[in-house]
Amino acid sequence: MHSLGARLxxxxxxxxxxxxxxxxxxxxxxxxxxxLYQLDATVTSSFHRFALDHPGWVWFMKAWSLVFDPNxxxxxxxxxxxxxxxxxxxxxxxxxxxxxxxxGLLGVLLKLMVSRHRPALLDPVARAxxxxxxxxHALNNALGAAVLLLLxxxxxxxxxxxxxxLWAGAIGIPLITAxxxxxxxxxxxxxxxxxxxxxxxxxxxxxxxxLARDARMKDSLSG
Numbered sequence: 001m002h003s004l005g006a007r008l009x010x011x012x013x014x015x016x017x018x019x020x021x022x023x024x025x026x027x028x029x030x031x032x033x034x035x036l037y038q039l040d041a042t043v044t045s046s047f048h049r050f051a052l053d054h055p056g057w058v059w060f061m062k063a064w065s066l067v068f069d070p071n072x073x074x075x076x077x078x079x080x081x082x083x084x085x086x087x088x089x090x091x092x093x094x095x096x097x098x099x100x101x102x103x104g105l106l107g108v109l110l111k112l113m114v115s116r117h118r119p120a121l122l123d124p125v126a127r128a129x130x131x132x133x134x135x136x137h138a139l140n141n142a143l144g145a146a147v148l149l150l151l152x153x154x155x156x157x158x159x160x161x162x163x164x165x166l167w168a169g170a171i172g173i174p175l176i177t178a179x180x181x182x183x184x185x186x187x188x189x190x191x192x193x194x195x196x197x198x199x200x201x202x203x204x205x206x207x208x209x210x211l212a213r214d215a216r217m218k219d220s221l222s223g
Contacts, residue, residue: 132186
């Protein structure tokens with residue numbers, strides 16, 4: 001029970017810690033704050049100049065974005081759900097399915113609500129359709145990585161190298177994916193920052209909800 005309480009506290013704290021920055025970035029974007037626009041434009045211009053002179057870099061960023069496309073994480077989530085159902089861990093299976101679905105739908109709704117246009121570059125190295133804020137790649141990478149991290153961490157107890165590798169992948173993959181979207185000129189920096197925060201926030205909120213429900217069920221059974 002103490003372990004469950006600690007995990008619930010951590011999940012709730014992480015949720016609060018990431019929801020606030022995500023909301024703040026959203027407010028700044030909707031408000032079209034000048035300094036944020038200038039920052040976005042400056043970073044995009046710098047990346048674009050570098051990309052034009054380094055086709056190998058562009059190829060790598062495109063390949064990375066393709067490999068870690070949102071659908072890749074959705075397929076991985078389906079695999080996780082099947083694996084968990086076979087292990088008779090239906091509660092966790094539902095958590096994975098609901099978390100990925102909520103995150104994906106929230107990303108779509110936010111795009112429609114904000115309706116921010118993507119960077120318009122004279123000589124683009126890549127193209128993408130739809131609205132820009134938040135980045136679907138960043139959001140779904142952060143979301144999927146957080147789900148995998150929470151599920152697989154218990155299996156790395158007593159295995160420090162595996163644990164370190166898991167943490168490195170869960171942090172590194174979403175960050176590189178987010179950078180790739182800005183580097184390719186298909187997203188503003190604030191798009192990917194918000195996407196990362198929203199993805200982690202959804203995972204943390206659903207994890208806290210799941211743990212709280214689990215605690216209530218255990219209390220009712222023990223009572």
